[in-house]
Structures are given as structure tokens and as C-alpha cells.
Amino acid sequence: MASECEEDAHCFPGFTCRALKTGTSSTPIRRCVPVGERREGESCDADYISRTGACREGLRCIQQVCTVPCQLEAPAACPSGHTCTDDPDGPGCVPDCTKLGCPQGQQCKRFPEGNSRCLARVSGSCPETPCAEGERCMVDSSRGRGTFWCARVCNPLRPDSCPSDHVCGWAGGTRSACFRRCDHRDLDSCGPGWMCATVAEDLSQWGCTPSAFEP
Structure with a gap:
């Protein structure tokens, strides 16, 4: 799949140009996705899933927070307690909760x-x-x-780098880690708070990962 945009101006009104994460270290592709509903400072989905989890027009989702754009060569333009942080979608002013604190209940x-x-x-x-x-x-x-x-670091080319009841799966970027082996025919076989899901890019390995549906 090829990129269809390089900047927001290349998309129709109501859409924004975003980099899609492919799960590998290769160059991301860029596609036009609908503008979201989340405001500055609100949490957002790292990858586009729906309008309800995406940021409003003019904002960037960096470290799962909707941020205003900034320039790396002029980081002082960000408000106090924010850091101009680079991202495939462009740099944004990311809040530092060690300086700003968090809302009540967080x-x-x-x-x-x-x-x-x-x-x-x-x-x-x-x-x-x-x-x-x-x-x-x-x-x-x-x-x-x-x-x-915590999970053991492993080598996907060496099956013995994980215990016998674990599988070696993708852990972000070019890294791999051991996941508890599970039965893909029973998505609830991992216990409360966890689910059985694919942990390899070729969908050949199934392991226990945190459940996205846990309330």
C-alpha cells in the first residue's frame, strides 16, 4: 500500500494526513483519515481506530495525548511544562506530568x-x-x-530462548519478548485481564496479552 498524502492539505476537508504504524521498523505509509473528536490534552488512540479516539483538526496524537504542533528548532514555543517531541506525524508539545501533575483520579x-x-x-x-x-x-x-x-527478551530465530510454555513474539520495533502460550480457540484462556492474541507479525504465534476490553 502506497502513501496517498504527505500533509493535511493533500486530503479532503474533514480529513487529516497521518502515518500508519505497520509494526515494523520500515518507513510508515501516510493515509487520509477522518478528523477526530478529542481535544488538546485528552488521551487518544496511537493508531487511527475511530473518530471518537482521534484528535481534532490541527492536533497530533503523540504518546497517546492530543498535542499542538511545534518546531523542534524552537522548543521554547511550547507552554511551560511541555516538551517539543518528534513523531512520524510531526513534532508536538507533549505535557510532562512530573511537572504539571495529573487531573483528579489519575x-x-x-x-x-x-x-x-x-x-x-x-x-x-x-x-x-x-x-x-x-x-x-x-x-x-x-x-x-x-x-x-516484565517479560524475558528472546530471539524469534531461537525457539529455545523462551520457556516451553511461552512463545517468542513481537515487542515493538525490532524487539522480541516471551509471551505465555495460549490456545487460540479459547480467547479467555489467559485469565482475568488478559486475552489470547497473535504476538507474531506472521500471525503464527499466540500469546497472552492485556485485554483491551477489560473495564
């Missing part, structure tokens, strides 16, 4: 990549609590919710 949670974000629901204690040697902190988050857990 907590400032640190992410493995170093940034912090306000979340309404948090499960798991890494990376504040370090993972064991050979493990990395995994994250699954969307719309103000986040699940954090």
Missing part, C-alpha cells in the same frame, strides 16, 4: 522509554520496580489505561 506513570504520562488506571509496577536481568518492561496502553509487566 496518576503520573513513568514509561520504559523515559517519558511520563497521566493514566486513569495502572496495572503493574515496572519500570519503577526494575525487571530481572534478561527481562524488559512491556507496556500495553490506550485511552488513559496502562498495563505494565
Whole structure:
């Protein structure tokens, strides 16, 4: 699939040009998607799913927060407590909750990549609590919710790099990690808060991942 736009002006009114994440380190493609309903500072879907989870016109969804655009060469243009952060959709002013705090009912949670974000629901204690040697902190988050857990780093070309009851799956970028093996015929076989889903780009491996439908 080829890109159909390079900037918002290339799309029809009511649509915006966004980079689609492909799950690999390859160059993202750009497509015209409908403008969303989320306001500045509200949580948003990292990938376009629907208008209700996307940002309004003129905003960019960076680190799952709707942000105003900025220029990396002029970071001082962002409000106090915000950082001009680069993104495939272009840089935006990302709020730093360690400086600004969070709305009532939310907590400032640190992410493995170093940034912090306000979340309404948090499960798991890494990376504040370090993972064991050979493990990395995994994250699954969307719309103000986040699940954090430690998983062993693995090599998809070496099946023995995971325990026998685990499978080696994609963990973002070019990284892989071990997931609990599960039965794809029973999506609830992983227990409360988890679901059985594909964890490999070729859809050949099934493992336990946080459930997106958990209330």
C-alpha cells in the first residue's frame, strides 16, 4: 500500500494526513483519515481506530495525548511544562506530568522509554520496580489505561530462548519478548485481564496479552 498524502492539505476537508504504524521498523505509509473528536490534552488512540479516539483538526496524537504542533528548532514555543517531541506525524508539545501533575483520579506513570504520562488506571509496577536481568518492561496502553509487566527478551530465530510454555513474539520495533502460550480457540484462556492474541507479525504465534476490553 502506497502513501496517498504527505500533509493535511493533500486530503479532503474533514480529513487529516497521518502515518500508519505497520509494526515494523520500515518507513510508515501516510493515509487520509477522518478528523477526530478529542481535544488538546485528552488521551487518544496511537493508531487511527475511530473518530471518537482521534484528535481534532490541527492536533497530533503523540504518546497517546492530543498535542499542538511545534518546531523542534524552537522548543521554547511550547507552554511551560511541555516538551517539543518528534513523531512520524510531526513534532508536538507533549505535557510532562512530573511537572504539571495529573487531573483528579489519575496518576503520573513513568514509561520504559523515559517519558511520563497521566493514566486513569495502572496495572503493574515496572519500570519503577526494575525487571530481572534478561527481562524488559512491556507496556500495553490506550485511552488513559496502562498495563505494565516484565517479560524475558528472546530471539524469534531461537525457539529455545523462551520457556516451553511461552512463545517468542513481537515487542515493538525490532524487539522480541516471551509471551505465555495460549490456545487460540479459547480467547479467555489467559485469565482475568488478559486475552489470547497473535504476538507474531506472521500471525503464527499466540500469546497472552492485556485485554483491551477489560473495564
